[in-house]
Amino acid sequence: MNVTEYIASGILESYVMGAVSDQERREVDCLSSIYPEIKQELEQLSASLENYALLHSIEPPPQLKASLLQKLTFEEQEDRPEPIVRPMPVEPTSRPTFQVTWIAAAAVGLLLLTFSFFLVSRLNNEQQTVSSLQSTNSSLQTELRQLRDRQQRDEQVLALLRQPGTRTLELRGNEKAPNGDILLYWNPQNQQVAVEVRSLPSLQPDQQYQLWSLVNGKPIDAGVFDGGNAAPYLQRLNRPIGQADAFAITVEKRGGSPTPTLSTLLAMTPVGS
CATH class of the missing domain: 1.20.5 (Single alpha-helices involved in coiled-coils or other helix-helix interfaces)
Known part of the structure; x- marks a missing residue:
């Protein structure tokens, strides 16, 4: 059996998300107990999915349930009793008066x-x-x-x-961007970088945010991206980054700068081990 092809088929992702049939589930359980590579991949996928769920968990507002119930509850119209009309007693006469x-x-x-x-x-x-x-x-x-x-x-x-090897880093804004919040997805193996802008203010039309990779104290251009509500949710950067001791974000002119403007530094986080 080709274990690499089986892992790349996508069935392990479906298994982690609970989107497989009973037969496929039994097959994955059996193969994971036989092949350590499959078991390790399952553990990595489960850990990544759990990490992503924790980062994106949002408590619903407490008044949401009451609001929906109030909107979806319709009281039945009470039956209004018809008035009872009783004829007035009259003395019998030969003809109506x-x-x-x-x-x-x-x-x-x-x-x-x-x-x-x-x-x-x-x-x-x-x-x-x-x-x-x-x-x-x-x-x-x-x-x-x-x-x-x-x-x-x-x-x-x-x-x-x-993707095997993908790491997730969170960059928090400094005093110049106290509400800044960015998730960074970096894969040292394929050298791909993507950013998820959770909260960053909009810039002037001639400005962009620029990501920097710091290696031995030297900044390396990792690509530019946009912020604000109009920016795409997930932005893939076009610079290959294979090494990084830390990542930083500055505000530069549109299209990027060859060197970072330290006075506009908004966020920095070390990569760690």
Whole structure:
């Protein structure tokens, strides 16, 4: 059996994500107990997926559940009892009198007025229900689009994490960018670098953020990227980086600079062991 081809087939990623059949699951369990390379790859994938989930975990706001339940709960319209109309006792006569005719007409008019009020009230309630449903549907559509965007972003990040040797580093902004937050994905084996901008302010049109790799104190251009809400979620940089003692971010002119501008240094983090 070619273990390398089996690992590259993608079945181990599907196994970690729980997207395999029972037969495929038994097959992976069996092969992982036979081949140490497969078992090691499974452990690396599980650790990467767990690390990614911890980095992206977001507590939902406590009022979200109550808000959804309130939107999706519709009280049933209570049945309004029809008024009971009892005929007025009249003395038996040989023919209807004017008083009896007037009372009968008033009773019919009252019944029609009550029924009309019921219809108007019911129509208003139905219109409010339709409006509430439309608002709820719009909110659910927005949440669905957000979930689809998040799923697409997660798939892009997972494609990086399942590459053997990929490392994840977090760069926090200094006093010049206190809210800065960037995730760096670096693979020393294939020398690929990508950044996930979680929080960085927008720059002037003629400026860009530039990533630097520090090797023995010497800065090496690792590529430029954009920040702000309009920036892509995951940006792959076009500079091969095989070695790094640390990574740093500065603000430079659009297109990058051959040397870093230390006065615009926003973040730095060591690579570690």
